[in-house]
Each structure stands twice: as structure tokens, then as C-alpha cells.
Amino acid sequence: MDEKKFQSVLRAAIESQWDRFPYYRxxxxxxxxxRADLLMIIDHEEYHRIPGVVSPAFKxxxxxxxxxxxxxxxxxxxxxxxxxxxxxxxxxxxAELARIADRYRxxxxxxxxxxxxxxxxxxxxxxxxxxxxxxxxTGKPAILRMQLALEGGxxxxxxxxxxVDVDLLKTVLGRAVRRPASLRKASAEDVAxxxxxxxxxxxxxxxGGVVLLLQPYLALFREGEFHLGANGxxxxxxxxxxxxxxxxxxxxxxxxxxxSDVAxxxGIDESDWASHIKDIYGFTETPAxxxxxxxPENGDFVFHADPDARLYIVDPETEAPLRAGRGLxxxxxxxxxxxxxxxxxxxxQYDEAEIVTSREDGRIEAFTHVxxxxxxxxxxxxxxxxxxxxxxx
Amino acid sequence: MxxxxxxxxxxxxxGSKADHFGDLEIQFPRFEPAALPGLIAAVRxxxxxxxxxxSAEEIGNALNTVDAFFADPSHPEVRAxxxxxxxxxxxxxxxIEHFGLGVFARLVRYDRGLIGRFVAASFKTRRPVETxxxxxxxxxxxxxxxxxxxxxxxxxxxxxxVVGYSSILARIGFPIKSGRGAxxxxxxPSTSAVFPMLYLDKLKAxxxxxxETIACGYWKGGDREIxxxxxxxxxxxxxLGAESTLKDVRARARRLCPRAAFLxxxxxxxxxxxxxxxxxxxxxxxxTMAGLVRDISAFDGAACYNTKNIYVQGDHRVxxxxxxxxxxxxxxxxxxxxxxxxxxxxxxxxxxxGSGDVLTSSRGNAIVRIRDKAEFWLPxxxxxxxxxxxxxxxxxxxxxxRKARPYLQTVVAAVSDEVLRAVLxxxxxxxxxxxxxxxxxxxxxxxxxxxxxxxxxxxxxxxYRVRFAATNFKRNSDWLEAKGSS
Numbered sequence: 001m002d003e004k005k006f007q008s009v010l011r012a013a014i015e016s017q018w019d020r021f022p023y024y025r026x027x028x029x030x031x032x033x034x035r036a037d038l039l040m041i042i043d044h045e046e047y048h049r050i051p052g053v054v055s056p057a058f059k060x061x062x063x064x065x066x067x068x069x070x071x072x073x074x075x076x077x078x079x080x081x082x083x084x085x086x087x088x089x090x091x092x093x094x095a096e097l098a099r100i101a102d103r104y105r106x107x108x109x110x111x112x113x114x115x116x117x118x119x120x121x122x123x124x125x126x127x128x129x130x131x132x133x134x135x136x137x138t139g140k141p142a143i144l145r146m147q148l149a150l151e152g153g154x155x156x157x158x159x160x161x162x163x164v165d166v167d168l169l170k171t172v173l174g175r176a177v178r179r180p181a182s183l184r185k186a187s188a189e190d191v192a193x194x195x196x197x198x199x200x201x202x203x204x205x206x207x208g209g210v211v212l213l214l215q216p217y218l219a220l221f222r223e224g225e226f227h228l229g230a231n232g233x234x235x236x237x238x239x240x241x242x243x244x245x246x247x248x249x250x251x252x253x254x255x256x257x258x259x260s261d262v263a264x265x266x267g268i269d270e271s272d273w274a275s276h277i278k279d280i281y282g283f284t285e286t287p288a289x290x291x292x293x294x295x296p297e298n299g300d301f302v303f304h305a306d307p308d309a310r311l312y313i314v315d316p317e318t319e320a321p322l323r324a325g326r327g328l329x330x331x332x333x334x335x336x337x338x339x340x341x342x343x344x345x346x347x348x349q350y351d352e353a354e355i356v357t358s359r360e361d362g363r364i365e366a367f368t369h370v371x372x373x374x375x376x377x378x379x380x381x382x383x384x385x386x387x388x389x390x391x392x393x
Numbered sequence: 394m395x396x397x398x399x400x401x402x403x404x405x406x407x408g409s410k411a412d413h414f415g416d417l418e419i420q421f422p423r424f425e426p427a428a429l430p431g432l433i434a435a436v437r438x439x440x441x442x443x444x445x446x447x448s449a450e451e452i453g454n455a456l457n458t459v460d461a462f463f464a465d466p467s468h469p470e471v472r473a474x475x476x477x478x479x480x481x482x483x484x485x486x487x488x489i490e491h492f493g494l495g496v497f498a499r500l501v502r503y504d505r506g507l508i509g510r511f512v513a514a515s516f517k518t519r520r521p522v523e524t525x526x527x528x529x530x531x532x533x534x535x536x537x538x539x540x541x542x543x544x545x546x547x548x549x550x551x552x553x554x555v556v557g558y559s560s561i562l563a564r565i566g567f568p569i570k571s572g573r574g575a576x577x578x579x580x581x582p583s584t585s586a587v588f589p590m591l592y593l594d595k596l597k598a599x600x601x602x603x604x605e606t607i608a609c610g611y612w613k614g615g616d617r618e619i620x621x622x623x624x625x626x627x628x629x630x631x632x633l634g635a636e637s638t639l640k641d642v643r644a645r646a647r648r649l650c651p652r653a654a655f656l657x658x659x660x661x662x663x664x665x666x667x668x669x670x671x672x673x674x675x676x677x678x679x680x681t682m683a684g685l686v687r688d689i690s691a692f693d694g695a696a697c698y699n700t701k702n703i704y705v706q707g708d709h710r711v712x713x714x715x716x717x718x719x720x721x722x723x724x725x726x727x728x729x730x731x732x733x734x735x736x737x738x739x740x741x742x743x744x745x746x747g748s749g750d751v752l753t754s755s756r757g758n759a760i761v762r763i764r765d766k767a768e769f770w771l772p773x774x775x776x777x778x779x780x781x782x783x784x785x786x787x788x789x790x791x792x793x794x795r796k797a798r799p800y801l802q803t804v805v806a807a808v809s810d811e812v813l814r815a816v817l818x819x820x821x822x823x824x825x826x827x828x829x830x831x832x833x834x835x836x837x838x839x840x841x842x843x844x845x846x847x848x849x850x851x852x853x854x855x856x857y858r859v860r861f862a863a864t865n866f867k868r869n870s871d872w873l874e875a876k877g878s879s
Contacts, residue, residue: 021747022747022749023747023748023749024747025747026746026747026748026749027746027747030746030747053747054740054743054744056740056744057743057744057747059773061771061773062744062773063770063773064744064748067747067748086773343747348743383555383558383633383658383660383661383695383696383697385659385660385661385662385697385771385772385775385800
């Protein structure tokens, strides 16, 4: 999106957000900013000065769901994977949901690659989990971000195999005795068979999904087990490198070692790593999605700012944009329909990242080494109850 | 670089783990799975012989000496202990002295001859029984088919607690008048582990044989290789932790030791009821608020007894605004927010910058939410963070509290003398167990107040089916006069 178009969309989105969310007006008021000030900031392209709602404010336990979401139009709650046990709820218009899924199509999809093997739960599972995540009393449906990502993948690929699905027979039998659904995980042989088919047919294939679901398979294959070469692509999303993603748990992942292992098992040449291994950085609180390519010199992915958003890395205390080093990610990403259903046009995300390249005005072009912000991770472990415990049960 | 090292040891737990606090390294005993069977047998045998050779009076005197030591904040050794805890746990000196060690002063002053007397009396009547410091009331009907049984091994699974409380755990395994003592196995929490070890060290200095009835060390919560062996040998399990931990251990305990007494102490949410005239009389309101800020601020709101939900009869908005000012002042002048908790306050402040009915300041020392309709709020963070709401009267509040039963423990009550007993009945039947006067939420008297509705020292020997609630005052002059004189 060019600057003029971005400015006009942002202007309309901020005006709408200001008019419909008293929370946002109060937030701006605390910084002494009125509606006209915000519009002037946009005119001057000083987007980092637009007050951002901090991402934890969207968490269910904060009790601000009603303040931060406008349920008057058609749409659904996007729900985060709830790694902390406390999911975020962001109401999103139907058009915006379609746009996010489409962005996943573009970021997950690799041109000319017709097949994908997703180390992920099936759409059937994700739809059931989305249904379960609905907020009682709102009458609005919910959709997990992970479901949007997988739907995006399905839009690009002719064929997608997933590694976790419902075992229908066991589930039906179990229902009689009120057992929960039985899941079936693909065996190492199933995975090998899909990869060997691709190898034999010479058809390109993308391996993707959630890193933690791939992790257990690595020990079952040896180096050089497959020879996908330039036909092998890797595209993951959703983090999980810390060893936790939603209710999925695994070991903490050492990224350089992990991707080196994956590439050597699949037989992807080291010279192709930068072009064939990618990751997508996004978070439920914003529609922005940043595509990252493996960077051997950084030993991590280098993510490029979503062209439909403006990104800054800011000082955690002052929120001033940084030109180098590490700080918090601030994302300004307006919805294209100019009527955001949540007060999420400007979000201060509690993830920290390191600047790779930035513009003179502080806008980030590329960043790396994304990690959960530890500065607020302080916790005094006493015997007092915290609401996240309920979600964690 | 200068570095210091402190080593805590245990007579049975021979493994160790090191934690670092800046330049200070502290070694804590750590349970090793391979050594467990021998360890359990050894502590059980030693406890049998120690309790056979030591009279209840001797044990009582030893505990009194230890309690008296910790109750004296002017003692140089105690001052050093406060410094050490502050350095490792991050809590403010004020809170450690007043609320952590504060529990000991009451125990030392208590007439030990009264221990158990009021509980026994309470079994005989449904009416409130007058105790040394307040009233005690039983709720529910007991079964006559419960026999007295002496546990050989009591295990304590502690995951996070505040100073003071964790150290009085061991008290339940020591003999009471009509019972013998048990060997005890204590899991150190992963945080705030220093004080329990200091307490046991002092016990060792005063009564070495008594110390040898306890095995104490760390294991990672949920480590089945250790926990399942301990559970299989336990006759009573005292567990403090989050609901998910309780659920997990309870499920395994049912399988591994189905006859063991299970004492669950989940995370709790404190409440306060400020009735007229305490909410509108300027003098009484000031006294009430002076106490309330302590109940809210103790250990930065991380304890089960901290007040979170405040129900006011009268103008709750004015009350909330004054309370907020006092909380800010208290943090600035008496009990600063600990460095460990400061980021929580700042994060909460940022989250609520746009919320209309949330009082906060740039310092983020306290957060006060105002709601115009009474509800039982589940706080999202443990901090000096409260919600103030209007309430019609104590009956309306009891009806509301009843719906939040699993979270109830301490309710601070500023009510007139005439209704105190009725309030005990109402809040006690709703599920609260400790009705305290403003400013005393942290000061539990284990000798005559239940912990989460139970007298654990009795329940491990006689698994009764009732629950209890107690007040820690008989009339308001008990605390108002003390305040006036201070």
C-alpha cells in the first residue's frame, strides 16, 4: 500500500476508532491528544506517536473485552492460542477476517508449489476449538488465529496433509461413554510416505505448521533421509520456539540447530536456506503479518514489515522509536474497511525484537530475534488467585 | 567480583540446588528420587523415637522459643534475616517485619493451655463460641463415625507462598494434647524458599531432635518420580497451590493413598465489607482505611488473605477515591512496592490507561477499579489492585460471596459490634473462614482460627466433615483503641 493510500485508510480507521471507543479517547486523553492531534500526526507521517493499546489489554482476564470491541457489525472474535492460559479476544469484521486469511495464503503459499504437509491440527479440530472458544453472552462466533492461517494455506495449496486429526471411529465409540474426542497423530511412516511421494514425483512441497508439532519427528529420521533439494520448502508460523504454543508443549527450540536438522533431513541444500525457509510473524491483536526469511548470519529469521502496516521498535518505557537495538514492537495496521471492529489500529505488542534496518523516520523495514518481552514478566508467586488460572484449568 | 554463598542443609535430603540472587548463591536441599525410600523410612523411624521421648510440653516450649525469636524484630539476627529475605524474595522490609514475622507475636502471647479448647467446644454447638480473641463457629454436621487416627507421615506440597505462613506448616505434624507427632516431608516452593529453611535452622538450634522429625527440600512441582513415592507413603497431604496443582495431586493421591487426609489450600481472593458507620463517619472511615491499605498492600497483594473485592455500604465512589489516595501515600511513605512487583503495577497501569473507572497514577503503586454494581471480581494479577463496589447490607453480600465459595478465605469486616456475630454466621456459611478487623488480614492465629475452614492439626488425626469460620476480634474497641494508642 503506497503512503497516500495508507494515510487515507489510517485516517478513516483512527477517526472511526476515536468516535466509537471511549477507552481509546481516554487513552489519548492521558497523553494530552485529541482527535485533531491524531489526524495531524497522521498527516505528518509520525505514526509512532499514535497511542497504542497494549496487547495484554485484549486478554480475557483483563475484563476489557466490552471496552475494546464493537460487536455491532457482522464478524467474529479472533482468539489467540492462549499459551499463557489467558486468550486475547479481538472482534473482527467478516471482510477483515477474509483479508487476514488471504494474507496467510500469500505468506504461507509458495508460488508454483502445489502440495503442503502441515504439522498442525486439522481444520476439523481447529473449527471445534474455535466453536468452544466463543464468549458466552455475546452471541458472536469465535475463530482461532491458527484456523485462519490454515484456511489461508488451503486456499493456496491444491493438497494439504495435516499431522493431527480426529480419529473418527474411536471418537464415535468414545461418545457412548462420554469420552472426549480421540486424536490421531500421523506416524513417522505416514510423514515419510508423503515426503517420498513428493521426492519420487519431483513435485515441490512445503513443510509447515507449528514447529512444536514437527519437533518430535526429527529424532525419528536421520540426516539425508530425504532428497527434496530445491523442491523442498519450509514455512512455519505462530512461534512456539519457547517450547509452548497454546496447549502444545515441547522442548525449547534452538532455532539454528533446529532448522539445520530439518534441512538436512529433508535434503535442502544450505545455499537454498535463505530462499526456502521462512517463518511468519503475526499476533492476534493486529492484522499485520510479517514474512521472515532464514538469515544464517543472524542465526534467526529476518522479518520484513507488512506492506499494509507501519512498524516501529520502541523503548519499553518511553515508547520513543529506536533506531538500533532492541525494543517493543509497535504496529499500526488499519483495517481496510475503515471501521475497525476492535480498538486495534495501533497496538503496542509485548514482544521485543532487534532492528535490522530502519528508515530515517524510525519506521522499521526489517527486524529479527523476536522474543516475549521479559520486562513485564515479573511475577510474585504467592498464594493469591489470578484470573488466568481459570483459563488454565 | 565478590560473591557470597549460603548453604542450607537438611538431615535427610542430601541433594542440593543452587539459586542465585545477584552475587549471593544459596544452596537448598533437593530431593533425589533414588534416595527417597530410605529417606522416608529414616525420618519416620526418627520421628517415632523423638516423639516417644519428648513430652508435648517440651515441644510446646521449644516452639515458643522459636516463635519468640522471630517475633522480636529488634534482635540483630532477626534484622539480618529480614535483610536476607528482602534480598532474595524482593518483599519490602515493612511487609516482612509486620506481616511475615507479625504472625509470631500472636502465637507467643497465646495461652497454650487454650489450644484445641475452642475447637472442641465448637463441635458441640452451632452457635458462635467465644474464643480468646474473637468468635469461632462451626458449619455443617459432623459424622460420629470418624475414628481418631495418628498419621505417621504428613507431607506438605508448597508451591509459592509468602513469608511466615510457609513456616507454620510444620506445626500441624507436631503432637497436640491428645495425639502423637508425625514425621513430616516438606516441599520447598521454587520462590520464597529462604524463610522455611531459616525457620527450620532455628528449630534445629533450639530443639535438634524436633528438627530431625522433618525432611525438607526442593523438588520440581509435578515430578512424579518423587511425588508419587511420597504420596504413596503419606497419611496426610497438605497442599498449597493453584487449582490445577491441587487437582493433579488430588487425582494421584486418590490412587496412591486413598485413605490419606487431603488438605487442599488453593489460591484465594480476599474481600472486605465496610458497613456504616465505618464508611461514612470521617473518624471511623480514616481508621478503617488505615487498616485496609495494609490488608491490600501486604506482600504487594500476592497473598491469599489480601483484600481484593471491597464492598461499601454508602458512597463507594468517594470511598474508592480516598482509598486510592491512601494507598499511594502508604506506598510512598511506609511500604514501597517491591522491585519485583513494580513492573506488574506499570503493566496494569498501561492496560487501564483508557479505562474510565480505574484509578491509577504514573507511579502505578496501586490500581483501584470502581464498579457501580456489586460482583465478585477475579483479579487478573496479584498486586495492590482492588475493586470497590456498593452493597446494600451484609445479607446481600453473603448471597454474593456464596457464589464465589471456592475463592473465599479472609473477609475484612468493618461492622458494628451488634452485628459481628451475625456477620460471622452469614459470611462463614457463605464459605469465608477468617473474618478480620481492618489492618489484620495477614495476622492469622493458627491456634484458634481455621485455615481455609479447617483446623489442619486436627483434621489429619480426625477427618471430620464440618468447616469453621472465626473472627479475630470481639468488639471494635479491640482494634480501634489499639490504633488510637499507637
